[in-house]
Amino acid sequence: MKRVRYALYALVAVGLVAVATGIILEGDGARVLARDTHAGGERSVDLLSAPYKLDRIYLSMRGPRSNQPRIELAPAVAAEKAGVEKTLWLTGVDVDVVDAGNLSAVSREFFCHANLTLNPVTTTPEKHNRSFAAPTHANWRLFTLVPGRTSVHLPPGFGVPIKSGTLLDNFTMTLNQNPGQPERTVQVKTRIWYRQNDSTQPPVRPLFRRGIYVYQQHTPVAGKVAPASAAAPHQGELCGEACRTDQRGRQASTFLARTRQGLDTHPGASCCVENATVEGIMAQFGQENTVHWMVPPGSHRYQSEVTQQLDLPFDTTAHYVTGHLHPYGKSLKLVDMESGKTVFEIEARSFRDRLGVESISEISSRAGVPLHRGHRYQLIADYDNPTSQSIDAMAIMYLYALDEAPVSPPPALGRVAQ
Numbered sequence: 197m198k199r200v201r202y203a204l205y206a207l208v209a210v211g212l213v214a215v216a217t218g219i220i221l222e223g224d225g226a227r228v229l230a231r232d233t234h235a236g237g238e239r240s241v242d243l244l245s246a247p248y249k250l251d252r253i254y255l256s257m258r259g260p261r262s263n264q265p266r267i268e269l270a271p272a273v274a275a276e277k278a279g280v281e282k283t284l285w286l287t288g289v290d291v292d293v294v295d296a297g298n299l300s301a302v303s304r305e306f307f308c309h310a311n312l313t314l315n316p317v318t319t320t321p322e323k324h325n326r327s328f329a330a331p332t333h334a335n336w337r338l339f340t341l342v343p344g345r346t347s348v349h350l351p352p353g354f355g356v357p358i359k360s361g362t363l364l365d366n367f368t369m370t371l372n373q374n375p376g377q378p379e380r381t382v383q384v385k386t387r388i389w390y391r392q393n394d395s396t397q398p399p400v401r402p403l404f405r406r407g408i409y410v411y412q413q414h415t416p417v418a419g420k421v422a423p424a425s426a427a428a429p430h431q432g433e434l435c436g437e438a439c440r441t442d443q444r445g446r447q448a449s450t451f452l453a454r455t456r457q458g459l460d461t462h463p464g465a466s467c468c469v470e471n472a473t474v475e476g477i478m479a480q481f482g483q484e485n486t487v488h489w490m491v492p493p494g495s496h497r498y499q500s501e502v503t504q505q506l507d508l509p510f511d512t513t514a515h516y517v518t519g520h521l522h523p524y525g526k527s528l529k530l531v532d533m534e535s536g537k538t539v540f541e542i543e544a545r546s547f548r549d550r551l552g553v554e555s556i557s558e559i560s561s562r563a564g565v566p567l568h569r570g571h572r573y574q575l576i577a578d579y580d581n582p583t584s585q586s587i588d589a590m591a592i593m594y595l596y597a598l599d600e601a602p603v604s605p606p607p608a609l610g611r612v613a614q
């Protein structure tokens with residue numbers, strides 16, 4: 197009886213937290229809107245999230261959110277041959293923020309993020325990766341969309357493989373950063389694109405995704421851990437994805453202020469940043485580091501070694517790259533520490549008349565850009581804060597690399613016939 201009472205108290209407490217923070221733990225009112233087949237064999241599933249009431253200011257990572265769990269991409273394919281799983285290829289995701297009343301599109305400035313993940317109740321990345329004849333290298337997240345990048349499409353001929361019976365979760369969050377907006381209720385509409393292998397076309401080539409983070413040393417926050425939804429932490433909920441292995445680089449992360457002379461390299465210029473939220477502390481970067489920090493007025497560069505985060509299984513090529521920066525983020529660069537050369541650069545643009553990221557660029561390449569398992573890499577983010585106050589920042593690069601181990605060259609022959 198006592199246990200029942202405690203369970204009830206716990207439920208009420210969770211309910212109060214949910215009301216206070218706008219968190220909807222499971223997508224109430226969420227549904228599958230449509231399933232379609234398009235020219236060229238592409239297929240889509242349209243999802244509608246729970247309604248989110250935007251009746252006050254919600255900053256980045258603070259807005260109403262929910263998870264739409266256990267999405268089956270193609271029930272018909274899964275049922276076709278029970279027990280025989282086909283491979284489906286995820287090729288892209290689009291989101292729109294819509295009015296909850298008439299489902300017409302509203303400004304994307306209310307979008308915080310969407311994470312399409314494996315369903316944590318029915319699988320794990322390890323189990324998922326082992327289910328393919330050639331084991332893959334996926335982690336929890338399959339696609340992430342962020343402000344300024346509400347559409348990601350992999351280059352033609354590439355996809356992220358999943359099995360026809362694999363269940364997916366779509367975690368979406370909204371925000372409301374600018375004062376003076378009328379109260380509105382919105383929903384996030386997501387379109388997931390996928391295809392099957394088709395005998396008339398070359399086989400789809402597999403990609404694995406990595407999210408790599410700039411992290412910064414901050415004054416340690418004793419005893420605090422990154423909180424997520426109390427009752428149901430989910431791998432798609434926050435900006436950062438939790439990971440059990442230590443992903444700190446061998447070289448310490450730094451930040452530099454840009455003075456009138458340029459980037460100030462004085463050793464005193466790099467020190468602890470001010471932390472923006474406790475959610476920015478993630479186990480894999482240690483309690484002394486954060487992925488969510490404050491940028492003082494002016495230009496600042498933040499850099500971290502990301503070799504461990506890239507966790508490349510072999511030499512490969514990247515075929516799609518984009519990123520996530522908060523307002524006033526300028527650019528995000530991946531640099532090869534061996535050569536000092538920039539491998540990719542992603543640029544962001546903020547709205548001029550309100551707080552928000554208007555666009556973030558993407559790189560899509562069928563030929564691919566080489567990434568070497570033996571090389572060390574650094575991620576560099578530039579912020580230019582034009583205001584007179586500190587602003588909050590993150591810097592994440594999302595990349596998709598070829599999930600095919602290079603074929604080792606045949607043993608050298610003594611003599612090749614002419």
Ligand SMILES: [Cu+2]
Binds near residue numbers: 522
């Ligand atoms: Cu963020």
